[in-house]
Amino acid sequence: MVTCVVDLLEPEVGEATxxxxxxxxxxxxxxxxxxxxxxxxxxxxxxxxxAQVARTTLAALEAELADGAEVVVVPSGSCTSxxxxxxxxxxxxxxxxxxxxxxxxxxxxTVEVSEFLTDRDLPALTxxxxxxxxxxxxxxxxxxxxxxxPEGVVDRVDGxxxxxxxxxxxxxxxxxxxxxxxxEVSVAMADEKLIALADAGPDVVVGCDASxxxxxxxxxxxxxxxxxxxxxxxxxxxxxP
Amino acid sequence: xxxxxxxxxxxxxARARLGGGIHRNPVHVPPQATAVPPEVRFTALDRDDLVGSxxxxxxxxxxxxxxxxxxxxxxxxxxxxxxxxxxxxxRSAEADLDRVAIALVEAGLAVDPYDPxxxxxxxxxxxxxxxxxAATGSLVLxxxxxxxxxxxxxxxxxxxxxxEDRIVATPADVLHPLSVGPPSSxxxxxxxxxxxxxxxxxxxxxxxxxxxxxxxxxxxx
Amino acid sequence: MEGTLRGRTAAAVADxxxxxxxxxxxxxxxxxxxxGLAGLEDADGLRRAARAVKADVLARLPDLLEQFADxxxxxxxxxxxxxxxxxxxxxxxxxxxxxxxxxxxxxxMAAEExxLxxxxxxxxxxxxxxxxxEWVIQLAGETPSHIIIPALxxxxxxxxxxxxxxxxxxxxxxxxxPEAITRFARAALRPRFLDADVGVTGANFAVAETGSIVLVTxxxxxxxxxxxxxxxxxxxxxxxxxxxxxxxxxxxxLLARSASGQPLSSYTSITTGPRRPxxxxxxxxxxxxxLDNGRSDLLAGEFHEMLGCIRCGACLNVCPVFRQTxxxxxxWVYSGPMGAVLTPLLAEGGGDLSDASTLCGxxxxxxxxxxxxxxxxxxxxxxxxxxxxxxxxxxxxATAWSSPRGYRTSTAAGRWGAGLSPLARRWSADRxxxxxxxxxxxxxxxxxDV
Numbered sequence: 063m064v065t066c067v068v069d070l071l072e073p074e075v076g077e078a079t080x081x082x083x084x085x086x087x088x089x090x091x092x093x094x095x096x097x098x099x100x101x102x103x104x105x106x107x108x109x110x111x112x113a114q115v116a117r118t119t120l121a122a123l124e125a126e127l128a129d130g131a132e133v134v135v136v137p138s139g140s141c142t143s144x145x146x147x148x149x150x151x152x153x154x155x156x157x158x159x160x161x162x163x164x165x166x167x168x169x170x171x172t173v174e175v176s177e178f179l180t181d182r183d184l185p186a187l188t189x190x191x192x193x194x195x196x197x198x199x200x201x202x203x204x205x206x207x208x209x210x211x212p213e214g215v216v217d218r219v220d221g222x223x224x225x226x227x228x229x230x231x232x233x234x235x236x237x238x239x240x241x242x243x244x245x246e247v248s249v250a251m252a253d254e255k256l257i258a259l260a261d262a263g264p265d266v267v268v269g270c271d272a273s274x275x276x277x278x279x280x281x282x283x284x285x286x287x288x289x290x291x292x293x294x295x296x297x298x299x300x301x302x303p
Numbered sequence: 304x305x306x307x308x309x310x311x312x313x314x315x316x317a318r319a320r321l322g323g324g325i326h327r328n329p330v331h332v333p334p335q336a337t338a339v340p341p342e343v344r345f346t347a348l349d350r351d352d353l354v355g356s357x358x359x360x361x362x363x364x365x366x367x368x369x370x371x372x373x374x375x376x377x378x379x380x381x382x383x384x385x386x387x388x389x390x391x392x393x394r395s396a397e398a399d400l401d402r403v404a405i406a407l408v409e410a411g412l413a414v415d416p417y418d419p420x421x422x423x424x425x426x427x428x429x430x431x432x433x434x435x436x437a438a439t440g441s442l443v444l445x446x447x448x449x450x451x452x453x454x455x456x457x458x459x460x461x462x463x464x465x466x467e468d469r470i471v472a473t474p475a476d477v478l479h480p481l482s483v484g485p486p487s488s489x490x491x492x493x494x495x496x497x498x499x500x501x502x503x504x505x506x507x508x509x510x511x512x513x514x515x516x517x518x519x520x521x522x523x524x
Numbered sequence: 525m526e527g528t529l530r531g532r533t534a535a536a537v538a539d540x541x542x543x544x545x546x547x548x549x550x551x552x553x554x555x556x557x558x559x560g561l562a563g564l565e566d567a568d569g570l571r572r573a574a575r576a577v578k579a580d581v582l583a584r585l586p587d588l589l590e591q592f593a594d595x596x597x598x599x600x601x602x603x604x605x606x607x608x609x610x611x612x613x614x615x616x617x618x619x620x621x622x623x624x625x626x627x628x629x630x631x632x633m634a635a636e637e638x639x640l641x642x643x644x645x646x647x648x649x650x651x652x653x654x655x656x657x658e659w660v661i662q663l664a665g666e667t668p669s670h671i672i673i674p675a676l677x678x679x680x681x682x683x684x685x686x687x688x689x690x691x692x693x694x695x696x697x698x699x700x701x702p703e704a705i706t707r708f709a710r711a712a713l714r715p716r717f718l719d720a721d722v723g724v725t726g727a728n729f730a731v732a733e734t735g736s737i738v739l740v741t742x743x744x745x746x747x748x749x750x751x752x753x754x755x756x757x758x759x760x761x762x763x764x765x766x767x768x769x770x771x772x773x774x775x776x777x778l779l780a781r782s783a784s785g786q787p788l789s790s791y792t793s794i795t796t797g798p799r800r801p802x803x804x805x806x807x808x809x810x811x812x813x814x815l816d817n818g819r820s821d822l823l824a825g826e827f828h829e830m831l832g833c834i835r836c837g838a839c840l841n842v843c844p845v846f847r848q849t850x851x852x853x854x855x856w857v858y859s860g861p862m863g864a865v866l867t868p869l870l871a872e873g874g875g876d877l878s879d880a881s882t883l884c885g886x887x888x889x890x891x892x893x894x895x896x897x898x899x900x901x902x903x904x905x906x907x908x909x910x911x912x913x914x915x916x917x918x919x920x921x922a923t924a925w926s927s928p929r930g931y932r933t934s935t936a937a938g939r940w941g942a943g944l945s946p947l948a949r950r951w952s953a954d955r956x957x958x959x960x961x962x963x964x965x966x967x968x969x970x971x972x973d974v
Binding site for chain 3: 304305306308312313314316317318320321322323324326328330331335336337338339343346363364416417418420422423438439441446447452456457473474478479481484485487488490491492493494496498499500501508509511
């Protein structure tokens with residue numbers, strides 16, 4: 063599942079994800095029937111509209127799974143959470159019990175990228191000595207419970223040195239529409255993360271949600287102290303032979 | 304005594320709301336309702352050394368604890384009073400404070416039974432306690448035993464005489480027996496009065512005592 | 525509530541001094557909480573149990589309230605059933621005026637909620653807050669900016685300023701230090717305790733089994749207010765019950781450690797009925813005002829679990845938004861995540877407070893009774909959107925994006941549409957622009973480039 067953020071704003075993350083999955087020995091398909099998981103409308107309080115869009119993506123993923131795909135891999139912690147954790151509630155709220163069931167079945171086969179790669183072999187991953195600050199995005203950490211998985215995957219890159227930094231699991235301030243509804247607070251939240259990053263002095267900030275990385279990156283650029291960000295998939299892709 | 308307002312309507316309203324079943328959060332699903340909680344267990348509690356645990360925890364909340372033999376209690380309290388330059392002591396009513404009171408009087412201090420005016424004027428408040436709680440370092444003050452609530456609260460120094468064998472393990476040991484009928488006032492006291500209201504800097508001795516001393520009375524020699 | 529949420533939060537964010545104070549305070553509390561909970565075996569299991577216990581209490585609330593009230597009456601106390609804020613304020617004011625009108629108050633969020641101090645003052649009663657932070661904000665005419673530290677927004681100097689301006693402190697004599705300020709407050713307030721006719725407090729918990737009132741405090745003012753004045757009035761939120769002592773034990777251990785990391789607060793005072801014959805202090809008269817004020821509306825519905833809140837402040841301390849804004853930006857007596865949920869439910873206005881969240885979930889992880897705050901915030905957004913415009917925009921989005929073709933067509937332009945441009949401008953005011961790309965992933969995939 064590509065996710066609309068990756069599709070429309072950061073397609074390189076999608077490309078890197080495909081390459082990494084192939085390097086892990088997978089055959090990768092992408093359904094062109096998918097659009098979005100519905101999270102923007104869901105978080106804005108518009109369940110009906112969210113369900114309308116989510117149904118389309120649900121059907122697309124179902125079709126792939128029926129067609130032989132074994133697992134749905136998602137380069138986003140928040141979109142994975144939407145599918146796995148919130149879709150059943152969403153469809154229940156709009157009185158679609160059939161979709162609730164289908165969502166549970168699809169959700170059971172849907173995993174976030176680092177979660178998927180944790181138990182899979184990859185070719186030797188090497189890179190130059192790189193200090194990596196890993197940013198824990200909120201849904202991934204608190205809804206999916208994934209902390210060790212992405213950290214472990216970063217550690218598999220020879221040359222990567224993960225550095226601790228203060229507030230690494232605190233919200234970056236993106237929060238979807240929050241970023242433009244309360245932009246001053248959003249930017250202040252990003253600033254505090256950026257100050258902590260400056261103290262830690264990494265070479266790159268890695269995370270599993272492109273939206274979080276965009277929030278940190280674009281703010282850092284705006285204040286003239288740009289921070290280099292790589293989605294985990296890109297970080298791995300960079301390290302592939 | 305008197306009841307004001309409409310109990311019937313008030314409760315009928317609440318019952319009507321609850322009548323149709325209670326919403327259960329579908330995503331972060333609540334556990335089954337239970338009336339009986341599990342036992343609260345404490346990592347720092349050594350059940351084989353309740354006194355040691357009590358001393359550690361009480362010190363951790365800034366109470367000063369001294370362990371003395373029964374015959375030395377009087378002198379210990381006199382020593383404390385002298386160290387603070389105390390002239391007047393207010394005491395609560397427990398008979399087991401009588402010997403200490405006598406020692407204080409013999410040392411030249413004024414010792415008066417508590418009433419609010421006496422308490423507000425005294426330099427030091429002398430009380431007993433019905434128990435100590437090892438897991439939290441708390442003193443347990445019971446108004447039905449002490450005859451009052453504020454003898455150890457009004458003065459700037461509180462000295463509490465507590466026999467070691469009254470130290471129990473946990474708050475539950477003090478609370479569970481209350482089912483049969485609590486006193487008018489039971490207070491679990493953890494060290495001096497405190498606030499962090501000014502820049503979150505811990506400051507002791509706000510409305511209650513600045514200094515709390517626990518004189519732990521051991522078994523006879 | 526003044527201004528807009530955006531206006532209030534933007535102003536708060538611009539106050540760098542406030543931010544420094546807020547972050548120092550919440551960071552300290554978070555560290556203390558971690559340390560405190562480490563003192564309990566299986567703290568998360570206890571939190572889960574606390575959620576289950578609160579569910580039990582709320583399911584049986586009417587019976588427990590009845591049992592509680594009967595016990596209070598049997599012990600010689602008075603009970604007032606107060607469906608509204610006005611009912612509660614009126615009763616308390618009548619009691620206070622009849623008793624002589626001099627009132628000392630120990631901190632009560634419920635009393636703030638109903639604006640009790642204003643009602644008492646209007647009736648000619650002298651009311652003084654006695655919690656140090658509450659006293660300072662009362663003198664300054666402000667509202668609390670944090671549940672546990674109401675004067676968080678003021679440093680030692682601005683606190684001294686208030687004491688000089690409003691409490692007769694001599695600026696040459698009063699040092700601007702925590703110690704000196706505390707000594708000044710002790711001296712200034714002690715006579716008020718001794719002279720007061722009435723002590724008004726809230727209640728952290730009420731035990732149904734024995735009709736007992738539990739106060740969890742640190743300064744000693746709660747104990748003094750319930751020991752010295754002849755009359756004690758308790759403003760009790762109807763949901764603050766526990767059934768018995770085992771349930772209380774669980775709650776007081778979790779409350780103290782979650783709020784400030786203490787094993788128990790300095791004073792956990794449990795009072796049952798008025799003073800007994802032969803006792804040298806304690807009130808002759810006890811009044812318990814059982815307050816509804818919108819709480820029963822929450823029973824059994826989508827926001828039912830919010831009634832489990834024990835007002836510990838842990839959610840405020842971990843909230844990444846509160847950290848940037850402090851409590852005043854929330855516009856009412858409750859702030860942070862619990863305030864963002866309770867305010868629209870209990871008060872007028874505050875409907876947009878659910879926007880003061882990124883739904884990060886940190887609050888749920890910190891709550892000692894595991895209230896699903898994140899889900900409640902989202903439910904509030906749904907409720908709000910039912911009555912409001914903006915639906916048309918989302919409907920258009922849904923129509924477009926529920927077909928792959930509509931999705932691709934609507935996003936083909938490589939730029940934000942007219943509808944989204946204002947939002948894009950808000951983004952790029954302080955961040956470099958985020959632009960949709962000319963060749964989305966699906967185009968590349970379709971073209972065989974991936």
